[in-house]
Amino acid sequence: xxxxxxxxxxxxxxxxxxxxxxxxxxxxxxxxxxxxxxxxxxxxxxxxxxxxxxxxxxxxxxxxxxxxxxxxxxxxxxxxxxxxxxxxxxxxxxxxxxxxxxxxxxxxxxxxxxxxxxxxxxxxxxxxxxxxxxxxxxxxxxxxxxxxxxxxxxxxxxxxxxxxxxxxxxxxxxxxxxxxxxxxxxxxxxxxxxxxxxxxxxxxxxxxxxxxxxxxxxxxxxxxxxxxxxxxxxxxxxxxxxxxxxxxxxxxxxxxxxxxxxxxxxxxxxxxxxxxxxxxxxxxxxxxxxxxxxxxxxxxxxxxxxxxxxxxxxxxxxxxxxxxxxxxxxxxxxxxxxxxxxxxxxxxxxxxxxxxxxxxxxxxxxxxxxxxxxxxxxxxxxxxxxxxxxxxxxxxxxxxxxxxxxxxxxxxxxxxxxxxx
Numbered sequence: 001x002x003x004x005x006x007x008x009x010x011x012x013x014x015x016x017x018x019x020x021x022x023x024x025x026x027x028x029x030x031x032x033x034x035x036x037x038x039x040x041x042x043x044x045x046x047x048x049x050x051x052x053x054x055x056x057x058x059x060x061x062x063x064x065x066x067x068x069x070x071x072x073x074x075x076x077x078x079x080x081x082x083x084x085x086x087x088x089x090x091x092x093x094x095x096x097x098x099x100x101x102x103x104x105x106x107x108x109x110x111x112x113x114x115x116x117x118x119x120x121x122x123x124x125x126x127x128x129x130x131x132x133x134x135x136x137x138x139x140x141x142x143x144x145x146x147x148x149x150x151x152x153x154x155x156x157x158x159x160x161x162x163x164x165x166x167x168x169x170x171x172x173x174x175x176x177x178x179x180x181x182x183x184x185x186x187x188x189x190x191x192x193x194x195x196x197x198x199x200x201x202x203x204x205x206x207x208x209x210x211x212x213x214x215x216x217x218x219x220x221x222x223x224x225x226x227x228x229x230x231x232x233x234x235x236x237x238x239x240x241x242x243x244x245x246x247x248x249x250x251x252x253x254x255x256x257x258x259x260x261x262x263x264x265x266x267x268x269x270x271x272x273x274x275x276x277x278x279x280x281x282x283x284x285x286x287x288x289x290x291x292x293x294x295x296x297x298x299x300x301x302x303x304x305x306x307x308x309x310x311x312x313x314x315x316x317x318x319x320x321x322x323x324x325x326x327x328x329x330x331x332x333x334x335x336x337x338x339x340x341x342x343x344x345x346x347x348x349x350x351x352x353x354x355x356x357x358x359x360x361x362x363x364x365x366x367x368x369x370x371x372x373x374x375x376x377x378x379x380x381x382x383x384x385x386x387x388x389x390x391x392x393x394x395x396x397x398x399x400x401x402x403x404x405x406x407x408x409x410x411x412x413x414x415x416x417x418x419x420x421x
Contacts, residue, residue, distance in 0.1 A: 058084035148396030159346035217280035219243035
């Protein structure tokens with residue numbers, strides 16, 4: 001028996017409540033199990049129960065064994081004097097408040113259906129890719145789709161929290177936070193940290209002063225990564241190098257803390273050089289990028305904003321000084337979709353939440369237009385059961401696997417609740 005399962009049993013009243021009595025022999029009627037507390041303190045706040053003829057309002061503490069009260073040193077914590085009922089699986093000790101008054105205890109081990117215990121043990125003892133893998137196809141589609149929507153909102157909320165910290169670090173400058181977040185996303189997974197370190201290494205006032213000229217931006221970004229230190233006899237390269245030397249001296253820009261770029265396992269179209277050149281064009285195209293993105297409501301609006309290519313030099317280059325076959329390096333809709341998912345949606349969520357105008361339907365509507373993202377995790381889920389073909393579904397599945405399945409957090413998952421009903 002695990003305490004987490006007892007929390008589930010109590011929260012959802014998954015036990016026989018008829019003729020329920022405390023260990024002292026008094027009748028027990030549960031009016032409200034209380035609010036589940038995931039922080040320090042008693043496990044459930046603001047419960048309402050009737051013991052005997054007395055109505056009680058207060059907190060509930062749950063343990064596998066009542067003696068766990070002493071193992072957890074609750075007897076020394078005055079916060080636990082507010083406990084009105086001790087819920088246990090096995091009662092092996094009396095528990096009292098600091099004034100000596102007995103805390104009523106209810107033992108549940110004889111009031112829980114054995115089938116529920118069997119289903120729970122089968123789920124938690126699974127050795128499959130996910131605990132419910134063999135039963136996943138049985139989950140009602142309505143339950144699953146609603147859960148995936150909630151998981152996506154949870155995922156974007158988590159991402160927005162890191163942006164909130166970034167916002168506080170940068171004097172609530174939304175444009176600056178957008179700049180860092182977007183540049184990080186242009187680095188893709190393999191160079192995300194490197195791109196963010198570069199963005200942080202340049203004072204944003206410098207970006208604002210130079211953003212009208214994409215060559216100045218390219219020179220700053222390439223220079224910070226050390227890509228202009230090469231011995232290349234190339235007119236475009238030499239021009240950027242000269243600009244960087246001037247700008248870095250003028251604005252006293254240092255390379256301290258800039259993480260080196262990675263090139264392995266990248267297709268040429270995703271080389272850092274190309275992504276930097278594209279990002280420079282995006283920044284120079286719109287001076288009020290933040291307000292434009294916040295007011296964009298449909299997918300086509302975002303495609304229009306990011307409808308950019310690189311400067312002509314990069315049409316036949318992937319690296320400085322080495323010519324390649326000519327190809328236009330325009331941002332693709334697929335890449336813009338990634339920007340929306342990883343950078344824009346979290347900052348829109350945070351911004352509208354901060355001004356009290358958050359509408360979950362607005363958050364979901366854009367993702368509903370973006371196609372399902374296929375990777376090793378989402379494709380594995382798709383083999384188990386047909387799923388909606390949109391990014392809400394794929395992002396929800398990533399949250400499900402990373403935050404729930406991998407952590408055996410089945411009792412916090414709507415899918416497991418559905419399966420063990």
